[in-house]
Amino acid sequence: MIQLVYELQARQQTTLTPRLQQSVRLLQMSTLDFKREVAEALASNPFLEDQEEGGAGQDSASGADNAKLDVEGSHDAYAHAGDLHEPDRDAAATNGMGDADSYDEAPEIQRIASAPVESRAYSGDYPATRQNSERNTDVGQWARAETSLQDALYANLCGFSLSERDKCLAFFIIEAIDDDGYLREPLTELADPAQFSPAPTQAEWEVALRLVQHLGAPGIAARDLSECLALQIEAMPEDTPARAVALRIVKDQLERLGRCDYQGMAKATLCSVEDARTASLLIRTLTPRPGRRYGAVDPSSYVIPDAYVRKVGKLWIATANNEAIPQAQINDAYARLFRKTRYDERAMMAQALQEARWLIRSLEQRTQTIQRVAQAIVARQQTFFDYGEVALRPLMLSEIAEELDMHESTVSRATSSKYLATPRGIYEFKHFFTRELATKSGGSCSAGAVRALIQEMIDDENPKEPLSDVTLADKLAQEGIMVARRTVSKYRAQIKYPPAELRRAP
Template structure:
């Protein structure tokens, strides 16, 4: 072929650095955004924290949310009787994780402080403190300490005594019999059941610590010999093997259910994670209003001193950083503007949920919100992921309000969330002696015009962590 020159005219979409940053900030959670801003603050001397200014209402108006800003002012002036109960909203910007949670704290009350102090004590520290009060020989004390170190977080001894004896230095010449004696000392410590090597032994230790009576004796027999039958709620075979009647078995069952199969779990350190909602929903004068949470909005600004210097010195090396700082502030404001617009559209469509709960949740898909706001569906997906809304009913991820739907006899659709709420209501109201099967639940929903297959009911029930009908049956 003969070489030649050709001229082609093509088009392609190029993402500017500013647009790339805007997309990145949009998909970050509040915590991730805070970490991202920290890196910008450390790298760009023109950016600084501003702890004195409030939410930039003027900027939000420019973004087309003037109504939300005016609604915020109306909300502050609204009468408490019209605004509803705001006990779920803390004065310090904290939010309750569930609806209706409120409480007061007395500065002179030390009970809360004591609870916090007790919760910080580990299982190991709790057991060693008791060991120090026991009159044991130094060798026995060391062996008990070794067993304490071998416990897991639930208080169980997962290794056999032979394995523990083999793992210790040979020069100590420790026999398994010595460890058995040390284990007996350990199993007499608080909490009762600690040092057990199986759930059966753990429950048996707790029952043995109770006063002797017929119920305790029957419960001990069931735990040691028929615990599997009890776990499967096979009450006829239990009565056959133990020779007890319904009342005796019911009392023994209640006693066993009151025991703690994980005695060490109460001393385990809990990894508590707090969520800062991006938007707050309140009912004002009969209407649901959405506002940006000021505690989630980053307080950053351009350093005025550097900005004045740059205005007098053209061509300075900091000019590019000044432009980056302006981009960042503008993109952060645009991020919250987009989140607010999406949240308002969600609340507009899910007002029945806010008024009546999960049973009133309507079907909603990302495309519906995208078409309403003139945004791409991928943008709505980014906005609703790891962004949270504080409502009087609790704190929810924005993605929670979207879900699949099931057809109804009337030709409409019912949200999967509403169906799960109906299933939960029916099961909570069922007779313990005659629990509803998945087929019966499907029939009841069918009578209400909601067509749901039995296998779908089973899937929703398992998602709610509700056991099957045979495990819900009681005497």
């Protein structure tokens, strides 16, 4: 006989509604990603419009027309018409008061149309005069083209008379060069051998590589640092002092060069200590990343501050960067058309209108949350804005969450990829959250303050006798800050300072 046993278990599970999921996702986005998300919504959702464009012709009298907007099968009200905005042109078109031909042309179009033919000639590459009333500016009037490393190499390659096969090999090499100017992939893996008939040999790849290395600045298309420095030294005049010694050093003695071990370099390269020192000084004038001279700064690496910090009286306060906040609103013309549609045709439009309203509410909630978190951070880090990194106080996410009555995960999302513009520079919100370290006096200091102290000590050291990590730990102990030597090493690496032996002056 088989006996079946059933067991019931009770458990709690949190389920996020679609609206809450959207709010969480938008809160975690950076300002650039968020503006891109809103721009895509404005382009795809007919119920959304840019506030700058739609608010210019707002019809304030149209509010009495609309009481509430229904969604299919729902008794919830959408919005009062008095809270919505509508361009004059949309209002006239909807009410049947006119058509597109009845509207006046824009002032700029009228001015161009009425101007004599000869005055409308091509004005060259300079931007045309714009009226002060025009808000939008064509990006083509101020943007300039940047020449990339690959573009420069392609242009120089055109000056050589090459066969299609050799040109193809050079193209593959140029495309594989990274932003630093290095070719980090093996030559035989740059292209599928089946693309050539017959498959290129290693010698052919080497010849094409030597050609590309002579197209740009010396050091371009090097496969490692040693080859990069060697190419730059070989490009120098032969009568350059210590040129031959420097070439031998970069090929075999880079490790000793980093430690400023002149005795070891002199012994290994069969030269005098003075020649080794002169060659080392020559090597230090070279460029380890030759590709950087071509590339412009990637626009995506720029950050847009979410808030500004300024001083009012004796206190520092945070104010929202309104220019970075997308301005979206409900398009009243489409909303009123939605009211007039038949019930069986409203499902798709109702969903689009609901999504538009959710986006606007999420936008407002995101802005308020970031502003509150920014102000809470600034209020707790007043000394930082007065005295700098050494006055950075310990701060945890839980403290801000408790103060603002938020969940810690919400504060974490509100500080991710968000930036504060301060008189001392632009800082990420997370920069102000640092762990607490104990002191001899029983007080505490932040890890950020310790990093700032280590940086000051290294900046003030004697370059010929740099401070070791043990010495730095002892000096911090004299200041009452108890940290281990390995902690000092970790903080020194975080501020991107090399060890003492690599900081020693030549």
